[in-house]
Every structure is written in structure tokens, then in C-alpha cells.
Amino acid sequence: MATAPQIRKGRKFDQVLEGARSVFLRDGFEGASVDDIARAAAVSKATLYSYFPDKRLLFMEVARQEFLRQADEALNLMNPQAPPEVMLPWAARRIIDFFTSDFGQRVFRICVAEIDRFPDIGHQFYESGPKLARARLGNYLRGACARGELRIEDIDLAADQFHELCKADLYLRSVCGYADQITEAEIARVIDGAVSMFLARYGVR
Amino acid sequence: MATAPQIRKGRKFDQVLEGARSVFLRDGFEGASVDDIARAAAVSKATLYSYFPDKRLLFMEVARQEFLRQADEALNLMNPQAPPEVMLPWAARRIIDFFTSDFGQRVFRICVAEIDRFPDIGHQFYESGPKLARARLGNYLRGACARGELRIEDIDLAADQFHELCKADLYLRSVCGYADQITEAEIARVIDGAVSMFLARYGVR
DNA sequence: CACGTTCTGAACCGCTTGGTTTGAATTTAT
DNA sequence: ATAAATTCAAACCAAGCGGTTCAGAACGTG
Numbered sequence A, B: 001m002a003t004a005p006q007i008r009k010g011r012k013f014d015q016v017l018e019g020a021r022s023v024f025l026r027d028g029f030e031g032a033s034v035d036d037i038a039r040a041a042a043v044s045k046a047t048l049y050s051y052f053p054d055k056r057l058l059f060m061e062v063a064r065q066e067f068l069r070q071a072d073e074a075l076n077l078m079n080p081q082a083p084p085e086v087m088l089p090w091a092a093r094r095i096i097d098f099f100t101s102d103f104g105q106r107v108f109r110i111c112v113a114e115i116d117r118f119p120d121i122g123h124q125f126y127e128s129g130p131k132l133a134r135a136r137l138g139n140y141l142r143g144a145c146a147r148g149e150l151r152i153e154d155i156d157l158a159a160d161q162f163h164e165l166c167k168a169d170l171y172l173r174s175v176c177g178y179a180d181q182i183t184e185a186e187i188a189r190v191i192d193g194a195v196s197m198f199l200a201r202y203g204v205r
Numbered sequence C: 001c002a003c004g005t006t007c008t009g010a011a012c013c014g015c016t017t018g019g020t021t022t023g024a025a026t027t028t029a030t
Numbered sequence D: 001a002t003a004a005a006t007t008c009a010a011a012c013c014a015a016g017c018g019g020t021t022c023a024g025a026a027c028g029t030g
Helices: A013-031 A034-041 A045-051 A055-073 A084-100 A102-114 A120-128 A130-146 A155-166 A170-181 A184-202 B013-031 B034-041 B045-051 B055-073 B084-100 B102-114 B120-128 B130-146 B155-166 B170-181 B184-202
Strands: none
Touching: A013 A034, A013 A045, A013 A055, A013 A102, A013 B013, A034 A045, A055 A102, A055 A120, A084 A102, A084 A130, A084 A155, A084 A170, A084 A184, A102 A120, A102 A170, A102 B102, A102 B170, A120 A130, A120 B170, A130 A155, A155 A184, A155 B155, A155 B184, A170 A184, A170 B102, A170 B120, A184 B155, A184 B184, B013 B034, B013 B045, B013 B055, B013 B102, B034 B045, B055 B102, B055 B120, B084 B102, B084 B130, B084 B155, B084 B170, B084 B184, B102 B120, B102 B170, B120 B130, B130 B155, B155 B184, B170 B184
């Protein structure tokens, strides 16, 4: 094959990716064995190696696809015309649901755990997640400012601040394994807090 | 030996811990080989195994000590009497310096990367880091409220919000490998933003 | 110095790892 | 039905893995 891809698709390509995904997400790159992956994918090891020249490339492809999935989730479907009092709680809920979700946590974990071994992973994660989400929220905020509903000089900072406010308390508990103990009342507390702080700073009276 | 510790100290115990630390922090639990650790520690493998019955216990001891170190850094030395306009920027700087530091990043990475394999790690990390920092900042905020300098109903939420505001922009760039590209001007931007937003919400006029 | 404790290097063990090979079996398209 | 493409299972390889053993060397203390 040529230089870049070295990946060949075959009949069971998706199976291999899915099996690899489940094992890599569970055990990380080093902990995942190719035998386990082949077993999880229900293919022979020879088939797996006919698609990917080595374990590293398989991992990189799995990670790439996870990040694509993340990009799909990054605060799309925002209603540009809705007032901040409606839109901000909605966005807050979306943000919280994402980072407490199994998917959200696992894609983050790939990035953090493997960044030394695969340095480009950090870049890919940032571009497909945080940067995109900031841009989308930023677009909304820009519109709200144009309509005179908000007054923000530094849109990017404001978008980041809002994201972080939504993470108060819940994010670290989530990362530390307490995600399933988070109640609706706690979520509402954080959302109310985030929105009221944001409007205290950037709202017009 | 008895049930719990199974750890025996000897002349080169600290060397072993230091060698283990450097290799575990670099390669994670699965990626670190006991041969590498022994080499990094400049001890024989037999010595290492005379101290720790297995690799798992060695890892757990290394992680435990890293978390103790983190507890030492958690916003100690706050001046209870200083006004918020002085104390908040000071705390913000401390928070940012911590999470952008090599140590801060690595201890976080241990937690995130290994939490499936060592479920108690999340608990230890949370107790020695986020929870402690929140308590210390919360104590400060309580005092400021008592002096009439701030008005806060939910101290814990406010402390968490402040922490998260300090992480705007910088934290995720840090996690994603861009920590060395963060400028002093960017740090000042985030600190100013955090303090002004916090005071907009909780300050007295 | 003598003695007890600790550490060493080298070899060992059974097992696993990522990756390779190959003829046969299976699947798909004509 | 046939041919081509794909997949398979089983065996293989060299290297590495976590952990074990042991006689001798090194170290620290009285």
C-alpha cells in the first residue's frame, strides 16, 4: 500500500472497529490485547491484520471515529433566536448531559490517558469537542448581543466561562466515578447557578 | 506478613517509590514494566519484590503518595482577612498554576486513566484535591460574607463556580497538550474574567 | 572485626504479547 | 456452476511479561 492510510476495508471492517472500540475504551491502548479485540469483533486475527497493519493504527482509527462522534454532539441544534433566559438553561442541560454521559466520559478518557503515546490525540479531541462547542455557543452569544439581550466584549471567554460554570461540582464528581449519584436537583442547582451568574455578568438590565 | 499492608520497607524503599513514580506517570499501570521500574529505581527486581508483593500494590502506593502531595497544594496559605478583590485573584493564580503544572496534570491523569482498574482512585483523588480545595475556598468565602464583603447563599456552589471560572479556556488546552503555549496575558484574561464575573454575581455594591 | 540484615545478578518459570503464515473454507459476484 | 475475493483456524515466532529463587556481595551496627 501507499504511505498514509495502510488501512484496507473488507467485509467485516465495521465489526473490527466496534470490537476494537469496546476493548480499547475498557482497557486503554496498552491493556487491550489484539486477541481480545479479535474475539470481541468475532473475527480472526488474520482478518484484523488484513485491515490494519498494526495495533497503533487500529487505535488511532477508533479514536478518530470517537472524536467525530463527539463533534456531532457539540451543542448543535441551538435556536439562534431564543432569548438567553431560555437558551442558556437549555445549553447548560445539554453540556451537563454530555459530560456525565458514558460516551462523554470515555472519549475524554481516551484523550487524557493516551496523550503521551499518541500526541495528536489531544489536538483531535480539542478540535472536535471544546473548540467546536465554544464556537457554536459563541455564535449564539454574538446573536444575542446583536439583539441587545447580552453585553459581552470577549465572546470566546464568555462561552468558555459558561461551559465551565456548567461543570461546577458535577464534572469532577463525574470524572471521579460518582456520575451515577448525581440527582436532578443537583443538576438544577448548577444550571440555575450558571445562568444567574452569567446574566449577572453579561445581562442587560 | 499480615493482611492489609504487605509492604515491607528497606534501605532503598524511597528509591523504589521514586523509580516507580517516574515510570507509572509516564506509561500508566499497564504500560509500565516491573523491569523498567527496577531499572529506573536502580535496584534489583528481587529488592523491589521484597518490598511490594506485586505491581498493583506498588502502583497503589505511588498513587496514594501523589494524592497526598496534591492535598498539600490545595489552596493552603489563604489569608482569611484579605478582601475578595485581593484574595480572589491570588487564589485564581494558584488554581491555574496548579492545573497547568506538570504535577497537577499527571496526578489528574493517573486518576482518569486508571479509574477502571483501580476504582478507589477516583475517591482518593476527589478527597485530596477538589473537595479539599472547595472546603478551603469555602472557608474564605464564609469569612468574607460574615464581614459583609460578599453575599453568597450557597457557599459550596460559589466555591466550585470560582474554581471552574479559573479553568476557562486554559484547562482544556492544558489537558489537550497545549499547556506550554499559554501566555501570561491569557492567564490574566481568565483571572480578570473569573473575578469580575464572581463579583458581579456575589459582590455587594 | 563479627554478625545480622539487606541487596544483588543471573537465571529461571509459565504465560502472554503483537505480529506472521498458509491452505482450506466461506462468501460473493458473474 | 465457477472464479475470485475474503475470511478462517491453527500454528508459529521472538520478545516480553510478572513473579521466583538463591548463593554471594554489600552494608550497617554493636
